[in-house]
Each structure stands twice: as C-alpha cells, then as structure tokens.
Amino acid sequence: MPLLSDPPPWNAEAPGEAPQAVGQSVLGNAINLYGAREGNLLLMGGIHGDESESIFLAHLLLASGCKVPLLPCANPDGALLRQRWNRNNVDLNRNLPSKDWKPEPLNPRYPPGPAPASEPETRAFLAALERVKPSTVISLHSFKKSFVEIERPPQALPTRINDAVREFVDAADIERKLSIGYPTPGALGSYGLENGLLILTYELRRGSSHGELQELVAPLMKLLDELEAQRFDPQDIPAE
Numbered sequence: 001m002p003l004l005s006d007p008p009p010w011n012a013e014a015p016g017e018a019p020q021a022v023g024q025s026v027l028g029n030a031i032n033l034y035g036a037r038e039g040n041l042l043l044m045g046g047i048h049g050d051e052s053e054s055i056f057l058a059h060l061l062l063a064s065g066c067k068v069p070l071l072p073c074a075n076p077d078g079a080l081l082r083q084r085w086n087r088n089n090v091d092l093n094r095n096l097p098s099k100d101w102k103p104e105p106l107n108p109r110y111p112p113g114p115a116p117a118s119e120p121e122t123r124a125f126l127a128a129l130e131r132v133k134p135s136t137v138i139s140l141h142s143f144k145k146s147f148v149e150i151e152r153p154p155q156a157l158p159t160r161i162n163d164a165v166r167e168f169v170d171a172a173d174i175e176r177k178l179s180i181g182y183p184t185p186g187a188l189g190s191y192g193l194e195n196g197l198l199i200l201t202y203e204l205r206r207g208s209s210h211g212e213l214q215e216l217v218a219p220l221m222k223l224l225d226e227l228e229a230q231r232f233d234p235q236d237i238p239a240e
C-alpha cells in the first residue's frame with residue numbers, strides 16, 4: 001500500500017483512472033475528482049483542512065479500489081496550513097450558495113466568506129456536483145465523537161437507504177443524528193435540503209489511527225454500494 005502522506009494525499013496516484021481537476025485552491029493547488037463520471041453518489045473528504053482523518057480515509061477507499069466519484073481533499077490549502085478554513089480564512093462549509101447564507105458568522109469559528117460561493121474551493125465542489133450529478137453526497141469530517149448526521153428524518157427516506165445506514169452505524173458503533181444542534185447557514189446540509197440532495201455528514205473520530213480508519217473501509221464500501229445503487233428523490237416519499 002502506498003504511503004498516504006508522501007506525496008501529499010491530494011496529488012497521490014491512486015490505482016485506476018487518473019483524477020480530473022475540477023478547480024484550484026486559492027494557492028493554486030489542484031482539487032481532484034477521482035472516478036469522474038455521472039452517478040448517484042459523490043463522496044468528499046477534507047472540506048475542513050484540519051480534519052485529516054477524512055482525507056486519509058478517502059485515500060484508503062481509493063487504495064481499496066473504490067470507484068465512487070470522490071474528492072479526497074476538497075480544501076488542499078487548509079490541509080497544508082493545518083487549518084479548518086481555506087487560505088482566505090473562510091469556512092467552506094458555510095460558503096455554499098444556499099438561501100440561508102448570511103454574511104455575519106454565527107460564531108467566529110465559522111466565517112462564511114464575503115458572498116455565497118465566493119471561494120474557488122466552493123466553486124470546485126459545485127463543478128464536481130455538475131459533473132457527477134449525484135442525488136446523494138457524503139461529506140467526511142472529524143470531531144471528538146464520531147456520528148453520522150442526516151438532516152432528513154428516517155420517515156423521509158426509502159427503507160433501503162435507512163437499512164443501509166443502520167447497518168453502517170451499527171458496524172461503526174456510532175449514532176445517526178438528525179441535527180448537530182445549532183444552525184449552519186451556508187453549509188452543505190442546507191444546500192442539500194434546498195436542492196433535493198441527500199446529504200450524509202460523517203464525522204470520524206478525531207485522532208483515529210490509520211488502522212482504525214482501515215477497519216471502516218469494508219462497511220463503508222458496502223454503504224456506498226447501496227447509496228450508489230439507487231437514486232434518491234425526495235418526491236418519491238409519500239407525505240404522511
């Protein structure tokens with residue numbers, strides 16, 4: 001298995017087809033999309049640069065032959081600078097063009113940028129969405145406690161998706177949450193609700209070892225297969 005940190009993960013050569021750059025960071029680093037093709041699922045790591053567990057897991061998936069369209073490192077400058085934000089000190093997960101985007105940060109830790117999609121990394125992610133046209137996006141993060149957040153209740157999702165998520169959270173011994181408990185304007189969750197996308201925010205445990213991340217690969221690949229096999233459509237769910 002190649003060393004994941006040498007060369008830098010966002011430029012590492014993964015087995016299979018070469019990645020396509022969907023954009024560049026503020027510092028000119030390529031933002032690479034692996035498995036670039038239309039599909040039901042898009043996977044993203046490293047939108048917060050200091051959450052390196054998410055970048056490493058994305059590369060472990062690639063090294064394991066994952067073919068799902070994947071942006072392993074959505075914020076390469078943040079990864080280089082070991083910071084949550086991009087080089088302009090914008091929280092990219094508050095910079096999406098959702099209707100609830102606000103210019104004032106709700107918390108100094110979450111600066112939303114001067115305008116929606118003002119940042120080149122946000123536009124690169126939107127270009128990846130345009131290229132893949134997914135119905136489901138999984139965004140990998142890390143936090144002191146691991147969990148999966150889906151801002152749609154189980155009754156708003158098809159049984160097959162709920163079952164696949166349940167199987168995964170059981171295997172990883174984590175919780176499924178409906179909300180992280182505070183508003184997140186301009187975040188991917190809001191953007192997904194507005195645009196009919198199913199968004200899974202997967203918080204890995206901060207400080208997970210490569211061995212612990214490797215153990216997640218098999219159950220996660222199973223979840224990816226299920227989510228990729230069917231197109232999520234919010235209209236499909238009958239209103240109660």
Ligand SMILES: [Zn+2]
Pocket residue numbers: 048051141142
């Ligand atoms: Zn994060």
